Amino acid sequence: MKNAFRLLPLFMLLLGCENGDKLTFEPIHISNKDCEDCPKIDIAIPKALDEVIISNRINTALEEEIISLLSFDEGQEINTIEDAIESFTKSYKELKSKFPDETIGWEASVESDVSYEDDNMLTLEFNAYSFTGGAHGYGSSSFLNFDKVKGSELENWELFDDLEGFLRYAETKFRIQEDIPQDDNINATGFMFERDAFHLPENVGYTKKGIQLVYNQYEIASYADGPIALTIPYAEANKYLKRKVKL
Template structure:
Protein backbone atom coordinates (compact mmCIF):
# COMPACT_ATOMS: atom_id res chain seq x y z
CA UNK A 1 0.00 0.00 0.00
CA UNK A 2 2.84 2.32 0.82
CA UNK A 3 4.39 1.86 -2.64
CA UNK A 4 1.04 2.57 -4.35
CA UNK A 5 0.60 5.79 -2.37
CA UNK A 6 4.13 6.92 -3.23
CA UNK A 7 3.51 6.26 -6.93
CA UNK A 8 0.29 8.31 -6.88
CA UNK A 9 2.08 11.19 -5.10
CA UNK A 10 4.92 11.15 -7.65
CA UNK A 11 2.46 11.22 -10.55
CA UNK A 12 0.67 14.16 -8.96
CA UNK A 13 3.93 16.16 -8.69
CA UNK A 14 4.83 15.38 -12.30
CA UNK A 15 1.41 16.54 -13.51
CA UNK A 16 1.63 19.78 -11.55
CA UNK A 17 5.15 20.43 -12.84
CA UNK A 18 4.05 19.85 -16.46
CA UNK A 19 1.10 22.27 -16.08
CA UNK A 20 3.36 24.90 -14.50
CA UNK A 21 5.87 24.60 -17.35
CA UNK A 22 3.15 24.92 -19.97
CA UNK A 23 1.75 28.04 -18.29
CA UNK A 24 5.24 29.56 -18.07
CA UNK A 25 5.86 28.95 -21.78
CA UNK A 26 2.56 30.55 -22.73
CA UNK A 27 3.28 33.60 -20.57
CA UNK A 28 6.73 34.17 -22.05
CA UNK A 29 5.49 33.72 -25.62
CA UNK A 30 2.62 36.18 -25.11
CA UNK A 31 4.94 38.78 -23.57
CA UNK A 32 7.43 38.51 -26.42
CA UNK A 33 4.73 39.06 -29.02
CA UNK A 34 3.51 42.22 -27.26
CA UNK A 35 6.96 43.82 -26.90
CA UNK A 36 8.54 42.73 -30.16
CA UNK A 37 8.65 45.32 -32.96
CA UNK A 38 9.23 43.98 -36.45
CA UNK A 39 11.76 46.28 -38.12
CA UNK A 40 12.55 44.04 -41.09
CA UNK A 41 12.50 45.79 -44.46
CA UNK A 42 13.61 45.61 -48.07
CA UNK A 43 14.27 48.34 -50.63
CA UNK A 44 11.93 48.99 -53.52
CA UNK A 45 11.76 51.70 -56.20
CA UNK A 46 9.67 53.36 -58.88
CA UNK A 47 11.03 54.57 -62.19
CA UNK A 48 9.23 56.72 -64.75
CA UNK A 49 10.80 57.77 -68.07
CA UNK A 50 9.82 60.34 -70.67
CA UNK A 51 9.00 59.34 -74.24
CA UNK A 52 10.74 62.47 -75.47
CA UNK A 53 14.19 61.60 -76.84
CA UNK A 54 16.91 64.23 -76.68
CA UNK A 55 19.89 64.06 -79.01
CA UNK A 56 23.12 64.84 -77.21
CA UNK A 57 26.82 64.72 -78.05
CA UNK A 58 28.02 62.22 -80.66
CA UNK A 59 24.41 61.84 -81.81
CA UNK A 60 23.56 59.78 -78.73
CA UNK A 61 19.98 59.99 -77.56
CA UNK A 62 18.77 60.01 -73.99
CA UNK A 63 15.58 60.67 -72.11
CA UNK A 64 14.50 62.19 -68.82
CA UNK A 65 14.11 59.77 -65.92
CA UNK A 66 12.68 59.98 -62.41
CA UNK A 67 13.78 57.28 -59.95
CA UNK A 68 12.70 57.03 -56.33
CA UNK A 69 14.00 54.26 -54.05
CA UNK A 70 12.70 53.65 -50.53
CA UNK A 71 12.52 51.01 -47.78
CA UNK A 72 9.40 48.88 -47.37
CA UNK A 73 8.89 47.68 -43.79
CA UNK A 74 6.69 44.86 -42.57
CA UNK A 75 4.99 47.48 -40.41
CA UNK A 76 2.71 49.56 -42.67
CA UNK A 77 2.61 52.46 -40.19
CA UNK A 78 6.32 53.05 -40.76
CA UNK A 79 5.83 52.97 -44.54
CA UNK A 80 3.01 55.50 -44.33
CA UNK A 81 5.11 57.83 -42.20
CA UNK A 82 8.03 57.75 -44.66
CA UNK A 83 5.89 58.23 -47.76
CA UNK A 84 3.93 61.11 -46.26
CA UNK A 85 7.15 62.88 -45.25
CA UNK A 86 8.75 62.37 -48.66
CA UNK A 87 5.65 63.75 -50.38
CA UNK A 88 5.69 66.75 -48.04
CA UNK A 89 9.32 67.52 -48.87
CA UNK A 90 8.62 67.04 -52.57
CA UNK A 91 5.58 69.30 -52.58
CA UNK A 92 6.15 72.28 -54.87
CA UNK A 93 2.65 73.66 -54.92
CA UNK A 94 1.18 70.29 -55.92
CA UNK A 95 -0.15 67.42 -53.85
CA UNK A 96 1.34 63.97 -54.40
CA UNK A 97 -0.24 60.92 -52.81
CA UNK A 98 2.35 58.30 -53.79
CA UNK A 99 5.94 57.93 -54.97
CA UNK A 100 4.66 57.16 -58.45
CA UNK A 101 2.58 60.36 -58.48
CA UNK A 102 5.67 62.40 -57.69
CA UNK A 103 7.86 60.69 -60.30
CA UNK A 104 5.14 60.95 -62.96
CA UNK A 105 4.62 64.64 -62.22
CA UNK A 106 8.33 65.34 -62.73
CA UNK A 107 8.22 63.66 -66.16
CA UNK A 108 5.00 65.49 -67.04
CA UNK A 109 6.67 68.82 -66.28
CA UNK A 110 9.63 67.95 -68.49
CA UNK A 111 7.38 66.88 -71.36
CA UNK A 112 5.45 70.16 -71.16
CA UNK A 113 8.70 72.17 -71.05
CA UNK A 114 10.16 70.21 -73.97
CA UNK A 115 7.05 70.80 -76.07
CA UNK A 116 7.38 74.57 -75.63
CA UNK A 117 11.19 74.56 -76.05
CA UNK A 118 11.84 72.21 -78.96
CA UNK A 119 15.42 73.41 -79.39
CA UNK A 120 16.28 72.54 -75.81
CA UNK A 121 19.02 69.93 -76.01
CA UNK A 122 19.24 68.58 -72.48
CA UNK A 123 17.48 65.98 -70.40
CA UNK A 124 16.37 66.37 -66.82
CA UNK A 125 16.68 63.82 -64.05
CA UNK A 126 15.34 63.12 -60.59
CA UNK A 127 17.11 60.75 -58.22
CA UNK A 128 15.42 60.46 -54.83
CA UNK A 129 16.43 57.98 -52.14
CA UNK A 130 15.30 57.08 -48.65
CA UNK A 131 18.05 55.23 -46.79
CA UNK A 132 17.80 53.57 -43.39
CA UNK A 133 20.70 55.11 -41.45
CA UNK A 134 20.08 53.75 -37.94
CA UNK A 135 17.86 50.86 -36.86
CA UNK A 136 17.13 50.05 -33.21
CA UNK A 137 14.03 48.85 -31.32
CA UNK A 138 13.44 52.41 -30.04
CA UNK A 139 14.81 54.40 -32.95
CA UNK A 140 14.81 54.57 -36.73
CA UNK A 141 16.76 57.20 -38.65
CA UNK A 142 16.22 57.83 -42.35
CA UNK A 143 18.17 60.02 -44.75
CA UNK A 144 16.10 61.44 -47.61
CA UNK A 145 18.25 62.50 -50.55
CA UNK A 146 16.89 64.55 -53.45
CA UNK A 147 19.14 65.19 -56.44
CA UNK A 148 17.46 66.69 -59.46
CA UNK A 149 18.34 68.66 -62.56
CA UNK A 150 15.88 70.91 -64.39
CA UNK A 151 18.31 73.01 -66.37
CA UNK A 152 20.82 75.54 -65.10
CA UNK A 153 24.46 75.42 -64.10
CA UNK A 154 24.27 72.37 -61.84
CA UNK A 155 21.85 69.89 -60.23
CA UNK A 156 20.07 70.75 -57.01
CA UNK A 157 20.47 68.51 -53.99
CA UNK A 158 19.09 68.24 -50.49
CA UNK A 159 19.68 65.84 -47.60
CA UNK A 160 17.09 65.56 -44.84
CA UNK A 161 17.01 63.31 -41.78
CA UNK A 162 13.84 61.75 -40.38
CA UNK A 163 13.75 60.37 -36.86
CA UNK A 164 11.07 57.89 -35.81
CA UNK A 165 9.97 56.02 -32.70
CA UNK A 166 8.79 52.59 -33.98
CA UNK A 167 7.30 51.57 -30.64
CA UNK A 168 4.98 54.57 -30.25
CA UNK A 169 4.76 55.28 -34.00
CA UNK A 170 5.61 58.95 -33.88
CA UNK A 171 8.24 61.33 -35.20
CA UNK A 172 11.09 62.20 -32.83
CA UNK A 173 11.70 65.95 -32.58
CA UNK A 174 14.77 67.62 -31.11
CA UNK A 175 12.81 69.32 -28.32
CA UNK A 176 11.69 65.92 -27.01
CA UNK A 177 15.32 64.89 -26.44
CA UNK A 178 16.67 67.89 -24.50
CA UNK A 179 15.72 69.58 -21.26
CA UNK A 180 13.25 72.49 -21.51
CA UNK A 181 15.01 75.80 -22.15
CA UNK A 182 18.37 74.15 -22.94
CA UNK A 183 18.50 75.02 -26.67
CA UNK A 184 20.82 78.05 -26.09
CA UNK A 185 23.23 75.82 -24.16
CA UNK A 186 23.12 73.15 -26.89
CA UNK A 187 23.76 75.84 -29.52
CA UNK A 188 26.77 77.14 -27.59
CA UNK A 189 28.23 73.62 -27.36
CA UNK A 190 27.67 73.11 -31.09
CA UNK A 191 29.26 76.45 -32.00
CA UNK A 192 32.51 75.51 -30.26
CA UNK A 193 32.64 72.31 -32.30
CA UNK A 194 31.69 74.15 -35.50
CA UNK A 195 34.45 76.74 -35.05
CA UNK A 196 36.99 74.00 -34.35
CA UNK A 197 35.93 72.11 -37.48
CA UNK A 198 36.08 75.28 -39.58
CA UNK A 199 39.39 76.33 -38.01
CA UNK A 200 37.91 79.57 -36.68
CA UNK A 201 38.89 81.37 -33.52
CA UNK A 202 36.23 81.82 -30.78
CA UNK A 203 35.76 85.47 -31.82
CA UNK A 204 36.12 85.23 -35.62
CA UNK A 205 33.25 86.79 -37.56
CA UNK A 206 30.82 84.57 -39.46
CA UNK A 207 29.76 87.42 -41.73
CA UNK A 208 31.88 86.97 -44.86
CA UNK A 209 31.95 83.21 -45.47
CA UNK A 210 28.69 81.96 -43.98
CA UNK A 211 24.98 82.57 -44.40
CA UNK A 212 23.82 82.46 -40.77
CA UNK A 213 21.00 84.88 -39.99
CA UNK A 214 22.35 88.06 -38.42
CA UNK A 215 25.82 86.47 -38.75
CA UNK A 216 25.12 84.43 -35.61
CA UNK A 217 25.65 80.69 -35.40
CA UNK A 218 22.48 78.62 -35.11
CA UNK A 219 21.42 74.99 -35.20
CA UNK A 220 18.80 73.67 -37.58
CA UNK A 221 16.39 70.76 -36.99
CA UNK A 222 18.10 68.44 -39.49
CA UNK A 223 19.60 65.89 -37.11
CA UNK A 224 20.28 62.22 -36.55
CA UNK A 225 21.64 60.13 -33.68
CA UNK A 226 24.47 57.69 -34.31
CA UNK A 227 27.11 55.86 -32.29
CA UNK A 228 29.22 59.02 -31.91
CA UNK A 229 26.48 61.37 -30.72
CA UNK A 230 24.02 63.96 -32.05
CA UNK A 231 24.68 64.78 -35.70
CA UNK A 232 23.47 67.89 -37.55
CA UNK A 233 23.55 68.39 -41.31
CA UNK A 234 23.45 71.69 -43.24
CA UNK A 235 22.51 71.50 -46.91
CA UNK A 236 24.26 73.24 -49.81
CA UNK A 237 23.38 76.96 -49.83
CA UNK A 238 22.08 76.73 -46.25
CA UNK A 239 25.12 78.18 -44.49
CA UNK A 240 27.78 78.10 -47.24
CA UNK A 241 28.12 78.50 -50.99
CA UNK A 242 27.06 75.56 -53.16
CA UNK A 243 30.66 74.62 -53.97
CA UNK A 244 31.27 73.63 -50.34
CA UNK A 245 28.54 70.98 -50.40
CA UNK A 246 27.04 69.77 -47.14
CA UNK A 247 28.36 70.62 -43.67
CA UNK A 248 28.12 68.06 -40.88
CA UNK A 249 28.58 68.59 -37.16
CA UNK A 250 28.62 65.89 -34.47
CA UNK A 251 28.18 66.62 -30.77
CA UNK A 252 29.57 63.71 -28.68
CA UNK A 253 27.30 62.18 -26.03
CA UNK A 254 29.74 63.31 -23.32
CA UNK A 255 29.08 66.95 -24.25
CA UNK A 256 25.31 66.44 -24.04
CA UNK A 257 25.11 65.29 -20.42
CA UNK A 258 23.84 68.66 -19.12
CA UNK A 259 21.22 69.21 -21.83
CA UNK A 260 19.92 65.71 -22.61
CA UNK A 261 16.81 64.41 -20.89
CA UNK A 262 17.74 61.51 -18.56
CA UNK A 263 15.68 58.90 -20.42
CA UNK A 264 16.14 60.21 -23.96
CA UNK A 265 18.12 58.67 -26.82
CA UNK A 266 20.87 61.22 -26.15
CA UNK A 267 21.67 59.43 -22.92
CA UNK A 268 24.28 56.73 -23.77
CA UNK A 269 22.72 54.47 -21.13
CA UNK A 270 19.78 54.03 -23.52
Protein backbone atom coordinates (compact mmCIF):
# COMPACT_ATOMS: atom_id res chain seq x y z
CA MET A 1 0.00 0.00 0.00
CA LYS A 2 2.87 2.38 0.67
CA ASN A 3 4.04 2.15 -2.95
CA ALA A 4 0.53 2.88 -4.19
CA PHE A 5 0.32 6.05 -2.12
CA ARG A 6 3.74 7.18 -3.30
CA LEU A 7 2.49 7.06 -6.88
CA LEU A 8 -0.61 9.13 -6.12
CA PRO A 9 1.00 12.61 -6.34
CA LEU A 10 2.49 11.79 -9.76
CA PHE A 11 -0.85 10.44 -10.95
CA MET A 12 -2.57 13.62 -9.82
CA LEU A 13 0.10 15.72 -11.53
CA LEU A 14 -0.42 13.97 -14.86
CA LEU A 15 -4.20 13.74 -14.81
CA GLY A 16 -5.27 16.51 -12.46
CA CYS A 17 -7.10 18.43 -15.18
CA GLU A 18 -9.30 15.50 -16.20
CA ASN A 19 -11.62 16.22 -13.30
CA GLY A 20 -13.02 19.22 -15.15
CA ASP A 21 -11.97 21.76 -12.54
CA LYS A 22 -10.90 25.15 -13.79
CA LEU A 23 -7.31 26.11 -13.24
CA THR A 24 -6.31 28.59 -10.56
CA PHE A 25 -4.51 31.75 -11.63
CA GLU A 26 -2.76 34.54 -9.76
CA PRO A 27 -2.39 37.97 -11.42
CA ILE A 28 1.25 39.01 -11.88
CA HIS A 29 2.21 42.65 -12.48
CA ILE A 30 5.74 43.68 -13.41
CA SER A 31 6.86 47.22 -14.20
CA ASN A 32 9.90 49.46 -13.95
CA LYS A 33 8.09 52.70 -13.14
CA ASP A 34 10.63 53.49 -10.40
CA CYS A 35 13.46 53.77 -12.95
CA GLU A 36 13.61 57.33 -14.26
CA ASP A 37 16.00 56.80 -17.17
CA CYS A 38 14.55 53.54 -18.43
CA PRO A 39 12.08 52.51 -21.12
CA LYS A 40 8.52 52.14 -19.88
CA ILE A 41 7.67 48.47 -19.29
CA ASP A 42 4.34 47.19 -17.99
CA ILE A 43 3.46 43.50 -17.85
CA ALA A 44 0.19 42.06 -16.53
CA ILE A 45 -0.20 38.30 -16.93
CA PRO A 46 -1.85 35.38 -15.12
CA LYS A 47 0.29 32.76 -13.41
CA ALA A 48 -1.10 29.21 -13.22
CA LEU A 49 -0.80 27.86 -9.68
CA ASP A 50 -2.13 24.30 -9.82
CA GLU A 51 0.43 21.53 -9.45
CA VAL A 52 -0.31 19.91 -12.81
CA ILE A 53 1.77 19.70 -15.96
CA ILE A 54 -0.43 22.14 -17.89
CA SER A 55 0.37 24.90 -15.38
CA ASN A 56 4.06 24.67 -16.21
CA ARG A 57 3.28 24.71 -19.94
CA ILE A 58 1.15 27.84 -19.57
CA ASN A 59 3.67 29.73 -17.46
CA THR A 60 6.55 28.77 -19.76
CA ALA A 61 4.62 29.80 -22.88
CA LEU A 62 3.80 33.22 -21.43
CA GLU A 63 7.40 33.74 -20.37
CA GLU A 64 8.64 32.84 -23.85
CA GLU A 65 6.27 35.33 -25.48
CA ILE A 66 7.48 38.14 -23.22
CA ILE A 67 11.13 37.23 -23.74
CA SER A 68 10.61 37.31 -27.50
CA LEU A 69 9.04 40.78 -27.28
CA LEU A 70 11.72 42.34 -25.09
CA SER A 71 14.96 40.64 -26.17
CA PHE A 72 17.30 42.85 -28.22
CA ASP A 73 20.80 41.59 -27.42
CA GLU A 74 21.41 38.48 -29.54
CA GLY A 75 24.69 37.86 -27.78
CA GLN A 76 23.08 37.65 -24.35
CA GLU A 77 21.56 34.44 -23.05
CA ILE A 78 18.06 35.32 -21.95
CA ASN A 79 16.14 32.75 -19.92
CA THR A 80 13.80 34.82 -17.74
CA ILE A 81 11.49 37.82 -17.95
CA GLU A 82 13.93 39.72 -15.75
CA ASP A 83 16.74 39.00 -18.24
CA ALA A 84 14.53 40.23 -21.08
CA ILE A 85 13.70 43.47 -19.26
CA GLU A 86 17.40 44.00 -18.66
CA SER A 87 18.13 43.40 -22.36
CA PHE A 88 15.41 45.83 -23.47
CA THR A 89 16.64 48.49 -21.03
CA LYS A 90 20.29 48.02 -21.98
CA SER A 91 19.53 48.38 -25.70
CA TYR A 92 17.56 51.56 -25.08
CA LYS A 93 20.30 53.13 -22.96
CA GLU A 94 22.99 52.25 -25.50
CA LEU A 95 21.00 53.89 -28.30
CA LYS A 96 20.26 56.95 -26.19
CA SER A 97 23.94 57.38 -25.30
CA LYS A 98 24.81 57.41 -29.01
CA PHE A 99 21.92 59.60 -30.16
CA PRO A 100 20.74 61.58 -27.11
CA ASP A 101 18.82 64.16 -29.13
CA GLU A 102 17.11 61.69 -31.43
CA THR A 103 16.10 58.83 -29.17
CA ILE A 104 12.45 58.90 -28.14
CA GLY A 105 11.46 56.92 -25.05
CA TRP A 106 10.89 53.25 -25.69
CA GLU A 107 8.00 51.35 -24.20
CA ALA A 108 6.61 47.84 -24.05
CA SER A 109 3.41 46.53 -22.53
CA VAL A 110 1.86 43.10 -22.23
CA GLU A 111 -1.59 42.09 -21.05
CA SER A 112 -2.88 38.53 -20.99
CA ASP A 113 -5.95 36.78 -19.62
CA VAL A 114 -8.02 33.63 -20.07
CA SER A 115 -10.33 33.97 -23.06
CA TYR A 116 -11.83 30.47 -22.81
CA GLU A 117 -11.72 27.41 -20.56
CA ASP A 118 -13.60 24.12 -20.35
CA ASP A 119 -12.75 20.57 -19.25
CA ASN A 120 -10.42 20.01 -22.22
CA MET A 121 -9.28 23.39 -23.50
CA LEU A 122 -7.79 26.59 -22.21
CA THR A 123 -6.98 29.61 -24.34
CA LEU A 124 -5.10 32.72 -23.30
CA GLU A 125 -5.36 35.98 -25.21
CA PHE A 126 -2.01 37.76 -25.33
CA ASN A 127 -1.93 41.47 -26.24
CA ALA A 128 1.41 43.18 -26.72
CA TYR A 129 2.61 46.64 -27.73
CA SER A 130 6.12 47.93 -28.26
CA PHE A 131 7.67 51.17 -29.44
CA THR A 132 11.39 51.36 -30.18
CA GLY A 133 11.47 54.43 -32.40
CA GLY A 134 10.17 55.15 -35.86
CA ALA A 135 6.83 56.51 -36.99
CA HIS A 136 4.74 54.41 -34.66
CA GLY A 137 4.75 51.46 -32.35
CA TYR A 138 3.39 48.01 -33.09
CA GLY A 139 0.60 46.22 -31.30
CA SER A 140 -0.47 42.62 -31.74
CA SER A 141 -2.96 40.13 -30.39
CA SER A 142 -2.33 36.41 -30.24
CA PHE A 143 -3.82 33.27 -28.75
CA LEU A 144 -2.11 30.52 -26.78
CA ASN A 145 -4.19 27.33 -26.94
CA PHE A 146 -3.66 24.43 -24.54
CA ASP A 147 -4.95 20.88 -24.23
CA LYS A 148 -5.54 20.59 -20.48
CA VAL A 149 -5.76 16.78 -20.44
CA LYS A 150 -2.57 16.13 -22.42
CA GLY A 151 -0.81 19.07 -20.81
CA SER A 152 0.40 20.50 -24.12
CA GLU A 153 0.33 23.74 -26.10
CA LEU A 154 -1.46 23.40 -29.44
CA GLU A 155 -0.54 24.58 -32.91
CA ASN A 156 -3.39 26.04 -34.98
CA TRP A 157 -3.77 22.94 -37.15
CA GLU A 158 -4.19 20.80 -34.03
CA LEU A 159 -7.46 22.58 -33.23
CA PHE A 160 -9.26 21.04 -36.20
CA ASP A 161 -10.57 17.67 -37.33
CA ASP A 162 -11.32 19.13 -40.76
CA LEU A 163 -8.89 21.97 -41.41
CA GLU A 164 -9.63 22.23 -45.14
CA GLY A 165 -13.36 22.35 -44.49
CA PHE A 166 -12.91 25.05 -41.86
CA LEU A 167 -10.68 27.06 -44.22
CA ARG A 168 -13.40 27.05 -46.90
CA TYR A 169 -16.10 27.98 -44.40
CA ALA A 170 -13.98 30.74 -42.83
CA GLU A 171 -13.36 32.25 -46.26
CA THR A 172 -17.10 32.39 -46.92
CA LYS A 173 -17.69 34.09 -43.57
CA PHE A 174 -14.77 36.48 -44.11
CA ARG A 175 -16.10 37.53 -47.51
CA ILE A 176 -19.54 38.20 -46.02
CA GLN A 177 -18.11 40.24 -43.13
CA GLU A 178 -15.80 42.29 -45.37
CA ASP A 179 -18.26 42.70 -48.28
CA ILE A 180 -16.14 40.78 -50.78
CA PRO A 181 -18.25 39.10 -53.49
CA GLN A 182 -18.01 35.32 -53.24
CA ASP A 183 -16.94 34.94 -56.88
CA ASP A 184 -14.35 37.77 -56.88
CA ASN A 185 -10.64 37.59 -56.12
CA ILE A 186 -10.11 37.63 -52.34
CA ASN A 187 -8.01 40.80 -52.78
CA ALA A 188 -10.61 42.53 -54.95
CA THR A 189 -11.42 45.12 -52.27
CA GLY A 190 -7.83 45.90 -51.26
CA PHE A 191 -6.67 43.06 -49.02
CA MET A 192 -3.18 41.66 -49.46
CA PHE A 193 -3.49 37.87 -49.17
CA GLU A 194 -0.40 36.21 -50.62
CA ARG A 195 -0.92 34.62 -54.04
CA ASP A 196 -4.49 35.93 -54.06
CA ALA A 197 -5.56 33.02 -51.87
CA PHE A 198 -7.40 33.17 -48.56
CA HIS A 199 -5.54 31.71 -45.59
CA LEU A 200 -6.09 31.50 -41.85
CA PRO A 201 -4.24 34.05 -39.72
CA GLU A 202 -1.29 33.26 -37.51
CA ASN A 203 -3.60 33.60 -34.52
CA VAL A 204 -6.65 31.40 -34.02
CA GLY A 205 -8.18 30.83 -30.61
CA TYR A 206 -11.15 29.79 -28.53
CA THR A 207 -13.23 32.60 -27.02
CA LYS A 208 -16.53 32.66 -25.15
CA LYS A 209 -18.39 33.62 -28.34
CA GLY A 210 -16.69 31.24 -30.76
CA ILE A 211 -13.50 30.50 -32.64
CA GLN A 212 -11.80 33.82 -33.37
CA LEU A 213 -9.41 34.57 -36.21
CA VAL A 214 -7.19 37.62 -35.72
CA TYR A 215 -5.19 39.11 -38.56
CA ASN A 216 -2.72 41.55 -37.05
CA GLN A 217 -1.53 44.72 -38.74
CA TYR A 218 0.44 44.08 -41.94
CA GLU A 219 -0.71 40.44 -42.11
CA ILE A 220 -3.33 40.99 -44.82
CA ALA A 221 -3.77 44.77 -44.84
CA SER A 222 -1.93 48.01 -44.13
CA TYR A 223 -1.01 49.32 -40.69
CA ALA A 224 -3.73 51.97 -40.99
CA ASP A 225 -6.41 49.30 -41.40
CA GLY A 226 -5.61 47.94 -37.95
CA PRO A 227 -6.21 44.35 -36.86
CA ILE A 228 -9.06 42.42 -38.47
CA ALA A 229 -10.98 39.84 -36.44
CA LEU A 230 -13.56 37.26 -37.46
CA THR A 231 -15.52 35.23 -34.87
CA ILE A 232 -17.29 32.04 -35.92
CA PRO A 233 -19.86 30.82 -33.36
CA TYR A 234 -19.39 27.30 -32.02
CA ALA A 235 -22.77 26.27 -33.45
CA GLU A 236 -21.13 26.72 -36.86
CA ALA A 237 -17.51 25.83 -36.02
CA ASN A 238 -18.02 22.66 -33.94
CA LYS A 239 -18.31 20.38 -36.98
CA TYR A 240 -14.71 21.26 -37.89
CA LEU A 241 -13.18 21.24 -34.40
CA LYS A 242 -11.24 18.42 -32.76
CA ARG A 243 -12.29 19.61 -29.29
CA LYS A 244 -15.93 20.58 -29.62
CA VAL A 245 -17.65 23.07 -27.32
CA LYS A 246 -20.87 22.15 -25.55
CA LEU A 247 -23.69 24.49 -26.56
